[in-house]
Every structure is written in structure tokens, then in C-alpha cells.
Amino acid sequence: MTTTDDKTIVKDYFNATGFDRWRRIYGDGEVNKVQKDIRIGHQQTIATTLGWLREDGNLKGLSICDAGCGIGSLSIPLAQAGANVFASDISEKMVGEAQQIAKQVLGDPSNLTFAVRDLEQLTGKYHTVICLDVLIHYPTQEAAKMIAHLASLAESRLIISFAPKTVLLSLLKKIGEFFPGPSKTTRAYQHKESDIIAILENNGFSIQRNGMTSTRFYFSRILEATRENSQASHSVLVA
Template sequence: MAEVSYDNKREELRTYFDRTAVEAWRRLTSDEPVGSVRATVRAGRDEMRANLLSWLPADPTGLRILDAGCGSGALAVEAARRGADVVAIDISPTLVNLAKERSASEPFAAHIDWRVGDYLSPELGNFDYIVAMDSLIHYEGSDIAKALETLAARTAQGMIFTIAPRTIPLTIMHAVGKFFPRGDRSPAIAPISQAALEREMQQRPGLQNWRLTRSYRVSRGFYISEALEARPA
């Protein structure tokens, strides 16, 4: 998975989340008051995170889970609290350090292995489940399918991830964002329909035995995201 488009986008994301947006993400993922727009994003992310966690086994004790693109760590923390052994990885050292600080005093902290780097790295090992909340939404469909193929080779039971659905409101927001000065922009999302992603997945040899089994969409103001679950047939 070393293609130029993926590597360039990954570096863009690292720069944004590790430098430009650190304070904004710290506040968004805390209990601090935020403006109305960010409040809708916070509520949307909370709903989506709860849904992704609900798709994991009710008792994940002993399961090895990869939180791919863990950000400030809320999903990893909750999965570990329920009994899972979690490898939580993000390309932003700043966000990972924030996540470690927030969880350090928790009794289950030893069940989270915080990492900085690329969640596609084979050095991370094998997993029962992989969860990727909003960490694939910036990539084109072909890159998403390639990433899923890489992850599927190391996943036994299921991959749970989100995409930016191709909806009219999201397409409009995506288009309007292009008019902002480059320095003020967050990394662009890449809306895609479930059907289009399925076609991309069918072209990947390593995903021939995988099927999308369910979906769930969250639409709260400026937060629009769609969860998908993929399982081996």
C-alpha cells in the first residue's frame, strides 16, 4: 500500500491533525463547551462511536482489536473498558499522547497499546476485529478498497469502518470547502456510495470472500458519516 496518492494524503492528514487542528480536536473530544457547529459534530461522532462499538461482541474480553486512526482515543478506551485488548494507532503523535494522558489513570489502561504510525503496517500483527472510524473518509474508493484488502489479510472476524456517503448535503459541503483559502481547509473528504465501494472491493483479490453485511448512517448537522461492516463469507 505504498502508492503515491495514499502516501501524499496520509502526510496531509498527519500535518493537519498533528499541527493545524490539535487544539480544535482537543476541545471537540473533551467535555468543554463548543460552538453550535462543533456541537453537532461532537454529537454525531458520539452516536457513530456508540454504533461501531455495538457491532462488536457484547463481551469482547480477550479479543484483539485494532483501532485504526484512533485520534484522541475514545473508542479504544471504551473497547478496553469492556475487556478487549486494543492496539490504538494514529499518524498524529500529538493526538496519541493526548489519548495516553487521558487514559493513564484508568484501571484498564494496560489493555491499550498506543502506537504512532500507519495502521496498515504488518508489524501490528493479526486481529479479531478492525475498527476505523472516520479514518478512511479522505481517500478515494480505490484506495479504501486497497486499504481494506491489506487489513483483511490480518483480520479474522470483521472490519467495521466508516465512509463519507455520497449525499447531496455532503457533496455541497465538500464543494463549498474548496473556496476557502488552502491554509484554512481541513483535508478534503471523498464521498462515495456503498454500491461504488462494493464494486471497488470486488476488484481486489484479497476481498473476494468478504461481504458488506450491514450499514448505519449518522447525519447531524455538519457531521454526516456512514458505518459499514465487512465480514468474511
């Protein structure tokens, strides 16, 4: 399957049945037990990211690109904290929902911009680029191209999450494939952490912090990497 095919599937899914499903999961309405578990896991990944950024104490005025923003679960609190946020998603419906939520929460903020954009079409320069729960939709070969592009946008820091490839998770995935359902519209790709780290290092970044979210149905490794030749190293950010 080519990148174009994967992207078309993801785009069509999140503009159709996937939109309603994931809007409920990302929101706070009624969901089933599996969806609630995934919601909790996703919220923990968001909380980890926000925690790292807040620890650094320099969020106000910081330029951030949230690539694959969904309904704005991360973008909106970042804007509330004073960051200048550019948020994008491949799904027009997701972006529309994010805009509505942002308007309800923030009014008409000047420091938050949403756009419908393919990840590899993003342009500009940002202090920090963040991409959460996106790489699961693409094989490692294509994820490498996406990470390389995101790295080219990040002046100082790149934060990404992915489904780690382990023996246990690979077994669970195979078991799950015996029980296909209407909600399993996109493929779920796992990535070896060593592969992702190597990709980051090949693009001039080194790992500074890492975290793991693990619930019954949601597994996500999150990495913070900083540009090796950047003056704004992690030690400076913390200070």
C-alpha cells in the same frame, strides 16, 4: 495527489493546528456550534460501533485493532469492557493525548496498547479491525488499498465508516468550498457506498450490519463486514 502527499498532509495537520481543533471536538470542552454538531455526530458513530460489539456479548478478551484511534474515544471504552485493544494513529500528538486520557480513566491497563503508526504499516492478526472517520481523508482509489490492508489483518470482522457520496452531500460540499477557512486544511473525500461494498467483497467480506449518522455538519455511513470463510460468522458472534 499521491497517497504519500495525502498522508503527509494528514499527519502534519493532526500534529499541528488540526490536533488542537479535533482534540476539542472529540473532548468535552467548550466548542462552537459547528464543532459541537460534529462532536455529536462522531459520538453517535462511536456509540453505534460499541452497541454492535456489546450486542454480540463476547467483548471480554476479544482482540481488536482500532486503526486511526484519535484520542481513544473508542479504544478506551473497549478496553474498559475487557477487550484486548491495539490502537494506532498517524498523529503522534493524537496518540499522546489518548495515552494520557487512558491513564486517567484506566490507570495502566495491560489490555490496551497505543502506537504511532501509518494505517498501511499495521501488522498482526485481530478478530476485529475497526477504522472510523479515516477514509474521509483519502480518495477512493487509495481508500481501496487501505481497506484491503485492514482486511488482511482481520480474522473475522471489519468495521469501517466513511462519508457517503450522494447528490445532496456533494452539493453541500461544493457550497462549502466557496467558503474556505483556516480549519479546512485537509481534503474531504466522499465515497459511493456501492464502491466500498465492492471493495469489501473483493477482499472476502460480506456486509452484516450498517448504520448512518447524519447531523447538520457530520455524515457517516458505518458498515460491519465479516469474512465469508470465517467460522466466526455473524450468527455465531451474536450467539
